[in-house]
Amino acid sequence: MSFLFGEHVITHDGEYFCRLCQHQYPSYDAICSHCQAASHHSWCQACELVFPDETELWEHLEDPRYHNLCLHCDGKVDFSDEEQLDAHRAEAHFWCPGCDLTCASKRSLNTHLIYEHAACEYCFECFEDMELCRDHMRTHVPDEYRCPGCGDKDEVFSTTIQHLESSSDCGGYQQVMRLVKATPSFRDFYIHSGSGFDFYCKSCLRRWSTLSELALHLEGANDCGWLLDPDEAFSSLRQLLGRRRRQDLPTQQ
Numbered sequence: 683m684s685f686l687f688g689e690h691v692i693t694h695d696g697e698y699f700c701r702l703c704q705h706q707y708p709s710y711d712a713i714c715s716h717c718q719a720a721s722h723h724s725w726c727q728a729c730e731l732v733f734p735d736e737t738e739l740w741e742h743l744e745d746p747r748y749h750n751l752c753l754h755c756d757g758k759v760d761f762s763d764e765e766q767l768d769a770h771r772a773e774a775h776f777w778c779p780g781c782d783l784t785c786a787s788k789r790s791l792n793t794h795l796i797y798e799h800a801a802c803e804y805c806f807e808c809f810e811d812m813e814l815c816r817d818h819m820r821t822h823v824p825d826e827y828r829c830p831g832c833g834d835k836d837e838v839f840s841t842t843i844q845h846l847e848s849s850s851d852c853g854g855y856q857q858v859m860r861l862v863k864a865t866p867s868f869r870d871f872y873i874h875s876g877s878g879f880d881f882y883c884k885s886c887l888r889r890w891s892t893l894s895e896l897a898l899h900l901e902g903a904n905d906c907g908w909l910l911d912p913d914e915a916f917s918s919l920r921q922l923l924g925r926r927r928r929q930d931l932p933t934q935q
């Protein structure tokens with residue numbers, strides 16, 4: 683005696699018995715079509731298994747050991763593994779794996795990630811806490827800069843500084859000095875020497891009378907360009923003037 687199609691069909695000496703229906707079948711073909719077609723019980727074609735009812739069938743279908751069905755797609759697609767199913771749920775259903783939560787849109791998932799999982803507002807990577815998230819967010823270099831005076835934007839940092847220095851309407855040199863002093867690490871590129879050449883490159887030690895000249899030097903000179911790296915002295919000033927264009931900027935409800 684052995685089992686066929688799970689634990690509900692017994693086969694013995696070429697005879698087949700459905701324990702659910704208490705009925706005997708004379709051949710393999712007969713029991714097979716009984717199991718597939720019967721309205722008495724449920725059938726999983728992929729695994730060739732009989733289940734007493736729909737509830738047990740669905741328990742089986744939702745078991746990742748056997749199937750990787752997306753229930754949000756009414757179980758129409760069976761993914762080859764859990765990883766592919768998860769990728770589908772994240773992409774098609776804006777799914778948060780941490781909460782097993784499905785969101786209505788990419789935007790609401792992103793908002794959820796930011797407020798519930800300390801996610802980065804730019805790349806939506808999640809962190810243990812806000813502290814770590816803030817540290818990470820500093821590594822995103824701004825992709826445009828804005829004059830705090832008139833709001834003019836430019837993609838080049840030194841151009842924005844140049845604009846500030848030359849426009850008295852936007853604060854001129856005074857404004858540049860205010861910004862430099864608002865930057866905790868300003869001593870890394872500013873030292874009052876009395877000679878008028880107060881800005882210096884700590885990599886090659888050359889000096890300039892204006893911040894924009896130093897910024898231009900860093901943008902142009904590959905050997906000193908590392909001073910513009912996210913962790914370096916210039917970064918806080920760049921963050922201060924910087925703006926990142928955010929495609930999916932969440933709005934707090």
Ligand SMILES: [Zn+2]
Nearest residue numbers: 700702703722
């Ligand atoms: Zn049966």
Ligand SMILES: [Zn+2]
Nearest residue numbers: 726728729748
């Ligand atoms: Zn199955």
Ligand SMILES: [Zn+2]
Nearest residue numbers: 752754755774
């Ligand atoms: Zn789906």
Ligand SMILES: [Zn+2]
Nearest residue numbers: 778780781798
């Ligand atoms: Zn979540």
Ligand SMILES: [Zn+2]
Nearest residue numbers: 802804805806
């Ligand atoms: Zn990020």
Ligand SMILES: [Zn+2]
Nearest residue numbers: 829831832852
């Ligand atoms: Zn301006």
Ligand SMILES: [Zn+2]
Nearest residue numbers: 883885886906
């Ligand atoms: Zn240099």
